[in-house]
Amino acid sequence: MYYRFGKVFHFLTVLIFVFVFLYIYAALTDIVAYQLDDSGGFDKSIGKETFFYTGIVAFIVLNVLLVVPAKMIENQSISSLKRIFPKGKLLSDYMIAWMYSFVGIINVSLIIMTFFVHSINNQNEISAGEFSFFFYLIPVLFVIWIGALFWILIQKFKEVQASNKI
Numbered sequence: 001m002y003y004r005f006g007k008v009f010h011f012l013t014v015l016i017f018v019f020v021f022l023y024i025y026a027a028l029t030d031i032v033a034y035q036l037d038d039s040g041g042f043d044k045s046i047g048k049e050t051f052f053y054t055g056i057v058a059f060i061v062l063n064v065l066l067v068v069p070a071k072m073i074e075n076q077s078i079s080s081l082k083r084i085f086p087k088g089k090l091l092s093d094y095m096i097a098w099m100y101s102f103v104g105i106i107n108v109s110l111i112i113m114t115f116f117v118h119s120i121n122n123q124n125e126i127s128a129g130e131f132s133f134f135f136y137l138i139p140v141l142f143v144i145w146i147g148a149l150f151w152i153l154i155q156k157f158k159e160v161q162a163s164n165k166i
Contacts, residue, residue, distance in 0.1 A: 002093045006100030013107035020111050024118040025052050033120050062106055070099035094152050102145050109138045
């Protein structure tokens with residue numbers, strides 16, 4: 001049941017990323033800066049198409065690499081995963097929800113990085129300094145999600161130990 005919340009969160013972040021990325025791609029000039037020098041000029045830049053294809057490839061690779069294990073657990077496609085995460089168990093549900101929501105958190109960080117690139121290139125709309133809160137938020141979210149993973153694994157180890165004593 002809980003894994004559905006993770007799947008919905010992942011799906012929403014995919015939609016938001018695609019919308020934001022295409023909007024920002026349309027708003028960018030032919031040269032995209034991703035770092036400014038001390039005077040506010042472009043220090044490092046790439047072409048608009050390079051930015052687009054690099055961003056899309058990174059997004060697809062990260063999503064596929066991280067969603068495939070969740071799908072494998074969910075579909076019970078490997079026998080060892082069937083034993084470790086049997087279908088219908090609460091901890092299996094937690095693990096699948098964690099995996100999908102973790103991919104959603106990575107998508108949120110990609111969205112924030114895309115907005116940051118947009119703010120560097122369109123300084124009239126949003127200043128790059130307004131993103132400092134979000135740059136601190138992403139590591140906090142990663143720490144919370146990794147902590148949740150350890151909690152799930154500790155619960156799983158306790159479950160295995162309890163089943164071995166019986």
